[in-house]
Structure formats: structure tokens, C-alpha cells
Amino acid sequence: MSVRVSRRNFLKLGAAGLGASSMAMMGFAPDQALASVRHFKLSGATMTRNVCTYCSVGCGMLLYARGDGGANVIDNIYHVEGDPDHPVSRGSLCPRGAGVLDFIHSPSRVKYPEVREPNTNEWKRISWDEAFDRIARHMKDDRDRNFQTHDDQGRLVNRWMTTSMVAASACTNETAYLTQKITRALGILTLDNQARV
């Protein structure tokens, strides 16, 4: 549906029109009102709808950010409240959801892949490509070592029992479908979806 925005929707109200406005015609000089503007500074906030990532309920949230929604908007989020129009939560947030602002700004929040190599206690930042390569390498090695084609009675099983997968609580149906497809194709049987927290 296209919405027609006509000129009738807009009712200009500016300094130029104030001299001939109803206020002036009623005997109230607009000079002071015009002068008072100089005290003020314009400030802006942007509001964005989002869904809480904590658990599978998926409550609606409104995130308030300073500025005009440009770069670094995450650093500028200053308030979070329940979305009263969300059909699931209707404005409610649990204590964890209501405290999500501290999660967003947490200094220990994981924002990029990191690795802790064997025999060290230091976390090292790596790129996403490196992270995917490492995970794929580990999976391939483990699968090559432990993949079972037959069980001890000689029946065909084609399973990989030494690796399991836990999927996240905020998965969409589509993500859940892909998770199933990938893990089952690899022969993984131990798959869980953390749909409750």
C-alpha cells in the first residue's frame, strides 16, 4: 500500500509566519517567543525496534540512541524499554531484559572472535576467516578420527558422536532448519537448542 503524503499534511510554523499568526492577531507580540529560541540547543535521539536476544520468548524492545543513527550507534544507546506494541511481550521485560543496557555496554562483551591457544592464559583476537578455518579444521580432524560407519553389531549407522552442537535461544525457524540440515548431514546426533534459559 502506498501512502499519499499531500501538502495538506504539512502546516508550516516558522518565524516568518508568526507575525501574521493567530497569536499575533490576538494581541500577543511574538518577539519574546522568537527571542527565547536563542537559549536552546537542538538535540536528537533515534529509537529502534529490536528483539531481546536473551531467551526464546523474544520480547520486543525499544532502543534509544543519541545522535542521528549514524556510525557507532551501539556506543550511544542510553535507554532500553519494553515495546508496548509487541504482540508477545506488550511492553513487559524481565529483569534480565530490562537490564540489557549493561550487557550492551559491558567491558567484557564479546564483539569479535578470540582464541586461547593451548598452554597459555591469553585471549588473542583473530579474524572471522581465521575463526571459521580453525573450527572447520577441528571438526574435520575430529570427524575423521571418530566417525563410525557401523556399530559393534555390524549395523550401518554413519554417525559422529564425539562432537555436539548447541544452537542459540533466539534462533528463527530458518536458522533452526539450517542447523538441523548441517548437523545431520555431518552425522552429528547430539544436537540441542537452548530454547529456555
Added chain:
Amino acid sequence: MKGPAVNHAFGSAPSGIMEPPRVVLPDHQLFARRAARLRTLSENTPGLGEFLAFIASVVQAQQQVLETREPAWVPAAGAFDAALEHGMPPLGAQALRRDIDWQQDLAALLDALELQAGERQRPLLASVRGLSVQALDDLAEQVLDADPGDSGSRGQMPLVAAALQVAWVRLTRALPRPPERPTGDVYALCPCCGSQPVASIVHVAPERNGVRYLHCAICATEWHLERVTCTICHKGGQLHYLGLEDGDQSAFVARAEACDHCHGYLKIVPREFDAEADPLADDLASLALDLMLDEAGQYTRSGYNPFLIAGA
């Protein structure tokens, strides 16, 4: 909210899912509350004190007329059933304008104002009294059409609008139930009388906490519109909430909800910051915000406040 509230030592907890009403008709104390708000604003709004104090006395007179005058025409029982059933605005402002004796409301309003008005406003009241029935009807048509008219009669229009507001708020009481929320292209027009909203308001009340409503400029009916949705082009995603700051403090309760799709804005009044805030009153008091935004030139005002009609 379903079920009884759960009380504990620190207050009470909601007991169920919030189900906010979709459309809320004005109550009997609307004008009294608005007048009180305007008096508060008149004391702490630089540059607009006298103007807001006068509008406060107009609104107080509206309350008096609403409480005391019996209208000559009362709609028959069931008069609005067909409109309500088929989702049409039952109190269509232009359609009912000639049926309703709002001009008597205007006369009563001017009587009530006579003692309140200052020296500078007396000629204005006298000039409105002197208008012919036809001239008043023409002004009413302009007010209901959000037409700024010509500068000679522009000062009279807010008083005509005040009388129309009394007549329409009274009419909403004749409705057996609130109309349905408007949908489709008319989602931002009043479901009662078809007029434009003056501003939107975000309530703080248990049954509609944080819920946004549009507030009709004429009949004060409020209808639900989802937060973070443009009231002009119905799109979401690129909305900014612009306010004025005085030092580190927010200067007004009202913000401009500005949209980067249609480059328009409508004021939004979050009651979270002041539970007494009123869409019409706080829109008037935050005139400086309109002036700043007009000067910046990025966004154009929408929202019709019949108490402040600007020249073309």
C-alpha cells in the same frame, strides 16, 4: 489488564498482559486538566507566558460551557449505530457542522471569558461577537479544514475552534461506544470526527503504559498508533526524536518525531517526563522547537493546533 493486581510491600505488580484500549473518548474533566496544565506552562515558558495564560482562560471557559450549557440539538438514540458498525467516523466534523448549535457554545464561551480577558483581548472578543452567522460558519469551515484563512480573521479562529471543540467533545458523549481504530490510508485521521491530530501522546497508566496515541485537534479522541511509526507516511525505521535543551536540561516535554522518509514531523508528548502533560497545551508551549526546526529547514511540521494558526 486481566485479573486483580498483586500487591506487595513495595507497591503492586501487573497481573497479566496489557491490553490497551484502541480508541479512547475524552472524559468530562478534559478542559479543566488542560487549563491547569496551561497555567503551569504559562509560568515557566519564557516568551509565551501571557499567551498561554490567555489560552488557559479560554480552556477554563470551555470546561464551564461544557458543564453548564444544554445543547438545543441532541442526537437521537442509535443515530450513530450505522457509522460505528461500518467503520465510518460517526461525528464527521464537516457533515455535522450545520446541524449543531456550536454558535451558542461560542456565545456562552465569550460570556465566560468576558471577566478573564485582559485589555488587549477585549476588542477581539467584541469583534467575534459582532460576526454574522454566515461569517462564523465560514470561519468554522476554515478551522475544520485546517485552512489558515486570511490574516484579518485569523485571530478570531482560535475562539471559533474553542467553541467547536466544546460542541464535539459533548457529542462524543452521545456515542454508545468508541469507534474502531482507523486503518489503511486514514490511520492518522480521527476515527470520531475525521480531523487531524494535534500531536501524539505516550501514556503512563497501568492499562496503557508506554502506549502511543494520536490526539484529535477538535474532539480530543485518542487512537492508538504503534510507537516508532511515522504519523505522516506510516513508515518506520528512520525516525528521530528531536528536542530542545536548555543547558543540560530538556527544555520541553514535547519532542518532534521526525521522519527521514517524508521529511515531516509531528510532536510527541511522553508523559513519562511529566504526568500532567497535555498534547494541545504542550504543543503550544514548545513553539520554540517549531521555530528551530523551521529555521533548520530539514523537516516540516504536521499536526494541527487550532489555537495557534500560522500565516501562509
